[in-house]
Amino acid sequence: MICVLLLIPAVAALLSLLVRHTLVRRVILVLTGVGHTAVTLAAWNTTPQPLLNGWLMLDEAGLLFLTITSILFLACSVYAFGYLAVQGAGKQQDYEEGTLFTNAPDAVFCACLEAFLATMTLVTVSRHFGLLWVAMEATTLASAPLIYFHRHHRSLEATWKYLLICSVGIALALLGNFLMVIAASRPGGEGIAIVVDALIENGANLNIPWLRAAFLFFLVGYGTKMGLAPLHTWLPDAHSESPSVISALLSGALLNCAFLTILRSYQVCAAAGQAAFCQDLLILFGLVSIGWATIFILGQTDYKRMLAYSSVEHIGILALGVGIGAGATFGALLHAANHSLTKAMLFLVAGNILAAYKTKATTEVRGILGVLPWSGVLWIAGLVAITGMPPFGAFLSEFTIVKAMIEQGRTGIAVAFLAMLALIFIGMTTAFLNMAQGRCASDLRPPGKVESVLAILPPMGLGALTLMLGLYLPPAVDSLLRGAAATIGGH
Amino acid sequence: MNDAADIVLVFLVLTNLMLLGLSRLGACIRMVALQGIALGLLPLLMEGGRVELHGAAFAIAIILLKGGVFPWILMRTLREVNTQREIEPFIGYGKSLAIGTLILVVCIWLSSRLPLPEPAMSSLIVPVAFFTIMSGLFLIVSRRKALTQVLGYLVLENGIYAFGVALVDKQPMLVEMGILLDVFVAIFVMGIAIFHINREFDHIDTDKLSGLRS
């Protein structure tokens, strides 16, 4: 089954490069999403067999992140179907500067998108640290052309930053791999293979200083891809310049995959008794990320950048949750699901707004509720969800994390956390509500655009899912989350 | 101090220091090429004279790649973008050299805190590898031209390679493939990216790539 999961997007990517007919290509894209989600849901019932001598295996945490990725890809592929139909092939006019630019070829977009899914799937099923690293490197390479879809200088700048910073991060993670091998080596003979299961089994025999160094390099290296401050500098640019579909996938799926790799190394460290060391580092990075995001959200005038910084904030919450440990790990994993669904929804709606209003400034967009009613409602729903208000899922996950903080007596961290969340709430709400309400200026009013079904259904579906997670946690999901939290958090 | 490996490692340190202090891009590329050649020879010296076919073939491949192909690609890019020198970097050359020396001392101290489980052939390998990694990072952070940042990335990879091959003889294939793939892809991709940047912007001054702010 793991084989099928990897092959579906890989084969689709090859086909997209070979097929000439545009419509067929887009249909392949949507079918890939459908097929992949179907197989993933099948994996919930029957655990897939491990492959390659234990190098590829799907455990609970992997299944959770795989499901999130799959659902997001399905929604995005449906949205992209409509998006690509609207995007022209010839010269376009840039909204912000009025210069002309072209888009990347359709085939490249579809193929890279499917390759992106394939590499992310590989990340979720890898158990060998080397293979995990290769998969993460591959995600960087697959997503770079996607960011450079609109070929103008701003997106080129964003792509350059993305490539450089993420490559440096991946290189440091490679060093972490080597340090892990040293930590796992036994004097005079075969060392322990750097497969997660083998390392956890032999946890007590690992060389502690080298293991700590390895975790540190993993955290810094993969943290760059995850978006932990101060390594997140590529994130706002990449998210604001790439098409909204890509931003949705980057924020919702890629950041999670990087988080998963850090979780794997955390598992190994916890098995060696170094959980406290790792947790301190995670809490530190988490708080710094949330703080940094707070500063840059207040007074932000570009709504896509605001969403990007909100991603940084939520990644910080994930790190913080795992750092606190105990009940907060469950909360963090639930939050990963909620954040991904909500952020993807918001980015897709932002895409609608951008297409209609042709501006990314929060000060210029007004009256979405009047002009694009469905998008307006989804926009406000997304705002409510992302800032952690009930009845959406994010409230539940953040509440769990705070509860665990107070149970452990870390009231200082809890107070700081809540204060920053409040500030972010203020910042985002003022901007978003101003955008949604009011009367649209007549010169900005888009020429009678009807919202297409393909542009509304995906975000609506994602929103419904996160609403459901907030109101009622299905038992299957609950047990999966608890299983994942147990493998990560408690030993 | 009586090992050929030690001499190569000291040479490596010298090339790093020179990279920190040089301003001519062509000379910088040649320095990185020299580093690559030195690194290709390193695993042969670490073995202490026992050279197998596999090791020799790999050493030759690394020397050709790092000492020949990559610098050639970068020199071509340099000619295309028509620049000669790095303009005034964020941290001046004299200060860079001083900071580089400080980093070297820190790396030596750091490696004394991380004793290897199995002593390797040369005791200089861990500090020099760390130092190369740090100077690569320093180059990326403190220079303005995109080409120098790519060079910094190459130096970073060289440091990681030094770490990997010299220490990790448990899983040689993984190390070798990983690093080769990483560097090859990075150079290709970054070379293409720089070409695009030059076409788009007419310069490769990443400091001027500041259209996207805050």
Added chain:
Amino acid sequence: MMTTLKLVHLVLAFVAAPLLLGIINRTKALFAGRRGQPLLQAYYDIWKLLRKGAVYSRSTSWLFAAGPWIGFAAVVAATTLVPFGGLRAPIAFPGDFLVLIYLLGLSRFLLVLSALDTGSSFEGMGASREVTFSALSEPALLIALAAVTKYTGCVSLSDMVVATVPRLWLDAGPIVVLVGFALLIVFLSENCRIPVDDPNTHLELTMIHEVMVLDHSGPDFGIILYSAALKMWLLGQVLVGLVVPVHTGILWLDTPAALLSMALLAVLVGIIESSMARVRLLHVPQLLVGATTLSILAVVLVLR
């Protein structure tokens, strides 16, 4: 017997010092395709200057007249501290290399004072440049000597030189090379050779040492020339002694070896001067910091 030999060694230093200048100039001429000055030209120049009369500006004081002579005295005192060939220096004690460096520094200090004494901004500019560059080269010199102290285990210059045997090269080859390079750069800087300063130029923008002594004339200038030659000899001795590992203890081997090495050093300086251009004034600190870095690297390798 030993005392006579030590005196001979001092006399040799005094007599042979200006010959170095001749060798350097000859090498440069050969590179340029000329025949060049006679090897003994420096002697003729000094002799000519000593017989001339001196001109003193009305704005100078006794310091201007006395400076060169006190400086000369300092350099002569320094000569007694430097070992030559297989011989120990006439005066050797623990820490004598520090005294050597500071005696040379004293002579430079007095030259600077005389330059400032003229009240001319031209000399002042030269003096400030000279002092800046010497401030940057001093750490390089001291740290390199510290490295040597550490790996030979001796604190007296004579002992350090005697300890430079082929065995040392085998044990600590890279360190000796690093120290040698650092000392070479310091040598070039202290003696105002290219790439730090061009001894032949008379352009305002590029002069350093020459402009500092511009106002001296007659015997004063002759003594300054001679002190400069002697300083080059001394620093060359230190460099050659610490790098060339021929100290077998047999006098008839060591002394010619040392003389030959000095001549080779002069040829090397000539080659460097002919093949490089002067480094831009702004980049000279970079070069000197580079020398300091080499010294620090040598120390770090020794301490490791």
